Amino acid sequence: MHCRSLCYVRTNALSVRRLNETTASADSAPLEDSLPSFDLPLITGWDFLPKTIQQSVLENNNKIEKLKAEKDGSLAWQEIQKYSQMLRDGNVNWEDIPPEDLDIRLKWAGFFHRRKRVPGTFMVRLRLPNGIIWGYQLKALCSFLRRYDLQNTCFDITTRQNLQLRGIRLEDAGIFLEELTRLGIGCFQSGMDNVRNIVGSPLAGIDPYELYDTRSICFALDEMISNGGKGKPDFANLPRKFNIAVGSYSVDTVHGHINDLAFLPIAKDDSSGSLLFEILIGGLLSPKRNETSLRLNLWVPESSILAVTRVVLEIYRDFGFRNSRATSRFIYLIESWGLERIKAEIVRRLEEKDVVWLEPLKNSIADNSAPVIGSEIFGIHLQRQKDKFFLSCHVPVGRLNVQEAEVLADIASNYSCGEIRLTVDQNFILPNIVRTKIESVLQEPLLRERFTHRPRPLSKGLVSCTGSQFCGLALIETKNRSLELCKILEETLDFPDGQTVRIHWTGCPNSCGQAQVADIGLMGAPAKQDGKLVEGVDIYLGGTLGVNSTLGTLYRKGIPCDFKYLLPIMIELLQTHFGARLKEDM
Ligand code: SF4
Incomplete structure (x- = not known):
């Protein structure tokens, strides 16, 4: 095994530059001789910037912009193949890869190194426009993940109706990307300074009331x-x-x-x-x-x-x-x-470009009194197509393990022509179920016991970002804690019929869990308990969706996550704002 830091990088000037070369043995062959050759694009993201912007970027002190100027992130689309093959060939360890490539530029290829929590493994974020994935695609992704210890892998549905896979190793990136190509899925440009997954209606084309199929x-x-x-x-x-x-x-x-x-x-x-x-x-x-x-x-x-x-x-x-x-x-x-x-x-x-546009038409505003179905709807519902139904199911905090994803893929193949729609609330919808199969799909053990179509009032509105289990930016653990608190609250309180309370947890102010759009948003923050710094949350209240949607505002700051402090505040909030009552036997 050669042990050296990778010292040749392709730059935006389309040249190869030698940086910080260190080698373990003086007689080892130059590293460039062992680099697999891949065609590099002649044009990178950098080349699309106006000359004045390129110049000002070189002059300013923004670390990420400088990094992009030195070598554009789009070059990661080829370099990930190179690194993958070098690791497979055993020429280097992942620790030898320059951190600015490993931890930052590979995000342009959708590969997120989990250096802080699970070093050496990657989260891969796909691009699933309109949140659509097919059973055969999900099944193949499961097969890929089966090469790893399943304890370290899972799927997360995101708040951009997208899917993230955990536990992938860089040496397998080449094979993984080949597999994605075969499946017709992409993952490039899903992170950093790119346009993220394009969100559309999860009921597109099947919603009886929609104005537009997205x-x-x-x-x-x-x-x-x-x-x-x-x-x-x-x-x-x-x-x-x-x-x-x-x-x-x-x-x-x-x-x-x-x-x-x-x-x-x-x-x-x-x-x-x-x-x-x-x-x-x-x-x-x-x-x-x-x-x-x-x-x-x-x-x-x-x-x-x-x-x-x-x-x-x-x-x-x-x-x-x-x-x-x-x-x-x-x-x-x-x-x-x-x-x-x-x-x-x-x-x-x-x-x-002769593109048509209009000033807003007076007297032509759409009638908002027409029925609207939000993606938070659960259960079985008639589609716009005669005798076809969609089933909307709840995924606790959007996480599926590989075995669950495999069964879901099979269920989709058997009942919804293979189609699965992901929602921004981290759940899924199975479309196009025929009337004669409704009873049997509802009896599927996975949908009865785990991904129910009848979630409880708090569970159905619960959303959580990744949190400290996998995310290096997190200030607190979110997914497990949010599930535990939700369970205690549902055991403690009764809610008016039909009540939903949307509670969103987000591990830090980046707000991937979108705390500010929730009825109650909990955002990771420092807190003090008995004079010591502990994991805590800032609480937001009053985010709304739909007509005149508004962001929630800060209600309480720095509440320790310890349920001794958090639970009474949540109970009081749910009683005073959402009609919850203590269960009679409490
Ligand atoms: S909100 Fe913060 S902790 Fe949560 S996934 Fe995003 S960056 Fe990580």
């Missing part, structure tokens, strides 16, 4: 931005991450209001009869700042959505701020320019 546009957006998760450099070097959602109603059921860009169908164009979408921009949840999106006051038909998205991304890529990670999300550019200037620039670019 599936085609979500896939088209994913194709335009990431080449279906296989990587496309045009938008692979943004100032920061960027979230996009497309809704099926004028009412926001896809959390469009916390996305950087969202399209919601709002009215019909009287002359053409085509559906028009309103555009929301600038929503975000972040450690420094949380905002609901702003109306751009510009409507477009479906045929203009791709062009609008491209134009918005070009503006953000070319003018977004890159000096500080804390102030580089899209909202900061919007504020600096002002909404009118952003709109004028978007319109100017659309007109250059």
Whole structure:
């Protein structure tokens, strides 16, 4: 085994540079001789930046921007293959890989090294536009994970209706990527300064009341931005991450209001009869700042959505701020320019390309009194298609082990033509179940005992981010703790019929668990207990979804996670705000 740090990197100047070479033996062959050869792209994300931006990036002190300038993240799409093969050949250990590649750049390929919690293993985040995955795909992913100790693997459904796989080793990345290609799934551009998974309605095409089927546009957006998760450099070097959602109603059921860009169908164009979408921009949840999106006051038909998205991304890529990670999300550019200037620039670019856009039509606002189905609906329901039903099931905090995922894949194959829809609430929906199979699908042990369609009032609204079990940024453990607290509260309290309380846990202010959109949000924070620093939470209250959605506001700060402190506060909140009552025998 050669023991050396990897010392040759490809740079943005398309040259090979020698950095910090250290070798264990003086007579060992130069490392470049042993590098497998892979075709590198001629164009990287860096090459799409205007020269002025490239220059200013080189001059500023943003560590991540400098790292991207030295070697663009999109090069990880090839280098991950190289590292994988070198590890397989036994030429290096993962510890020999430069940390800026291992811990940061590989995220451009969807591989997240878990250095702090499970060093040497990776979480892989897929791209699943509109949250759709098929039984055969899930089954194949399970087969792949079976090469590892299953104790160290699992699947997590995310709040962007996406899937994360845990426990993958870098030496297997090449085989894994081949398998993904065979399955028609991508994972490139799922992390760092990229457009994240495109969110659409999980009931698209089957919802009896929807105004719009979001599936085609979500896939088209994913194709335009990431080449279906296989990587496309045009938008692979943004100032920061960027979230996009497309809704099926004028009412926001896809959390469009916390996305950087969202399209919601709002009215019909009287002359053409085509559906028009309103555009929301600038929503975000972040450690420094949380905002609901702003109306751009510009409507477009479906045929203009791709062009609008491209134009918005070009503006953000070319003018977004890159000096500080804390102030580089899209909202900061919007504020600096002002909404009118952003709109004028978007319109100017659309007109250059002859793209159709409209000022909002007066007297043409959609009627919000029409029925709306949110993704939090559970149970079996009639679809828009005659005699077809969808079954909405609850996944406790979005986590499935490999055995459960295998059984779910089989259930999907047997009952829903293989299709599985993931939701932003970390649950799943099985569509297209025929009437004659309803009884038998409801009797499936996995769906009776584990992923029930009749969750209890708190369980059904429970969402949790990864937390400290796997995430190096976490301030607290979330998934197990949230389940335990939920169980105690459900054993302690009765709720009015039909009551749902959405409780979201998030392990740190990055808010992947979206604490601010919940009825009650719990965000990891330092707390003091008996004079000592302990794991704690800040509590948010009053986040709403749908019409006039709002973010929750801070209610209590620094409450220790110890249930001695947290439980009474939660009981009181549930009693005073959500009609809960102590069970009679308590
Ligand atoms: S919110 Fe924080 S702790 Fe939770 S997954 Fe995101 S980064 Fe990790």
